Amino acid sequence: MKDTVPPTAPSSANVGKFQDPFVTADGSERASVPLSHPETLWFNTGTLCNIECENCYILSSPTNDALVYLTLAEMVPYLDQIGERKWPVREIGFTGGEPFMNPDMIAMTRAALERGFDVLILTNAMRPMMRKSMRQGLIDLNTAFPGKITMRVSLDHFRPALHDKERGTGTFDKTLEGMGWLRDNGFRMAVAGRTVWGESEEQSRAGYQAFFKQNGFEIDALNPGQTVLFPEMDMTVEVPEITTSCWGILKKKPAEVMCASSRMVVKRKGADHPTVLACTLLAYDKEFELGETLKDAERDVQLNHPHCAKFCVLGGASCSA
Template identity: 70%
Template sequence: MKDQANLGKFADPHVTADGDTRAHVPLSRPETLWFNTGTLCNIECENCYILSSPTNDALVYLRSDEMRPYLDELEERDWKVREIGFTGGEPFMNPDMIDMARMALERGYEVLILTNAMLPMMRPHVKAGLLELHKDFGDKLTLRISLDHWSEENHDAVRGVGGFKRTLEGMYWLRDNGLRMTVAGRTIWEESEAESRAAYGRLFAEHGFAIDAMHPGETVLFPEMDESVEVPEITTACWDILGKAPEDVMCASSRMVVKRKGAASPAVIACTLLPYEPEFEMGRTLEEAEAPVQLNHPHCAKFCVLGGASCSA
């Protein structure tokens, strides 16, 4: 979807509205293969980029037997990926989540699971599964907890009343059992990054969480993903102007597997942030997904090139 603010832009995958050559990004350093476990979630957050909710099943549950061929292909294509990431929706709503994590860990990959650490993660059989994974693989498993803000008031404004306390309860359980945690927050409030990180640091210290608030991989702060804000298109000349390179952008290092409702098989998409945009679907296989990605969306400019964001650990 292209918003009115960007009318006329992002129409041609190869040429900008001004007639310049649009920038593209080759898959130059594959590091993370993401699996979207499904868009169903136990809560519905304000401005969720993927519109996860208790009723949105546009992306259905991915199953273990659908994931396995992609792990095989990673080895066949020699991608040298270090990390398998799982996102949703809420991944722990997927009944195969523990099995899929084990499958990836057994092949030697690090595993990153994005979770709100609420009820789906706290079910007895999920906790038992996580404890077994931790016993067998230790810190090869990381859970990134969605803690939108360091304050209860602002976090709950996004995720609903009581969300902050329920997420902290999940984090206490992870802390007490020695599982590795990181945090993902948002920068939609009027405070500087330094102020935000300092406040997260105080929160982590208060609760005994072994998370470095100053480390961008342990406390990841995401900008607001608002398509109504006008952004520039990224041309090939922008790399030198901005002092950046194509390999700095997220799609140089990652792809994501999704299963669309009604589809016969999963598909590979270019970007974790654009699961519904058909032009970013690359095919059914990793081989097809090795093609370059045209930076033909507002998120490509604001979130990745100008914002420098990354979903990886």
């Protein structure tokens, strides 16, 4: 399989910026974020996916195994470390790739639920999730741990043509089938969409609300935790660097930024051990690799990437439920 990794260097739009972890291009002190309240621990199950989207931020595809499948045996020690480090984690998140391509997916979900955590799974709700073994495993878990699993389905738009433009012809119908199965089997659902269609947020949410009502999905389109609308992470767009003075100017607190409350565990192809990253959005940038343990990952994160500015500080993004 090919090892495909997206570029991490700043584009020409940001020449001279995001070079020094501690100082911005104009010589100001770069803002940083301490891990003030770790609420979500993410596990990337691997970058392999059943489809290849037009603008996947992590370049997931049927051939990209830059992040390999995480195993149950590799995951469990991190659940132990949560208790050892006394992290107030309430939620375990699984992302990919497509998590249901990982053969240990049901076992890893069960391990998190048995520890008392809520579980959030990001999925396209297509064939990998709809395999008989996965469906039965999910039903068993949802029966044993009612209300503890949230399935966040990637639905880029409520109009089939726009969703299919991003994910491929026919994908909307397959995702809708999966969502119907989740609905009929009593699963809690959320949706992740995109904001690149030239619509206002109000228009987007109204469209999703009508779509949910039409299909009997108990998802609140007006609740950002249930219907998450992500901006495109375009590296060609110029963004400002975030300095320490920005917090006061923007009236924003470091604790509101995603890396104040979460970390992500991944395993790189060829690595002997998993590693902990500062952010779910920067899976390939070694600067945001914090170490092999949760103790290593307790250090501050320097906001030294365009995504830190555009997506998290200025855009106010959050990946948790």
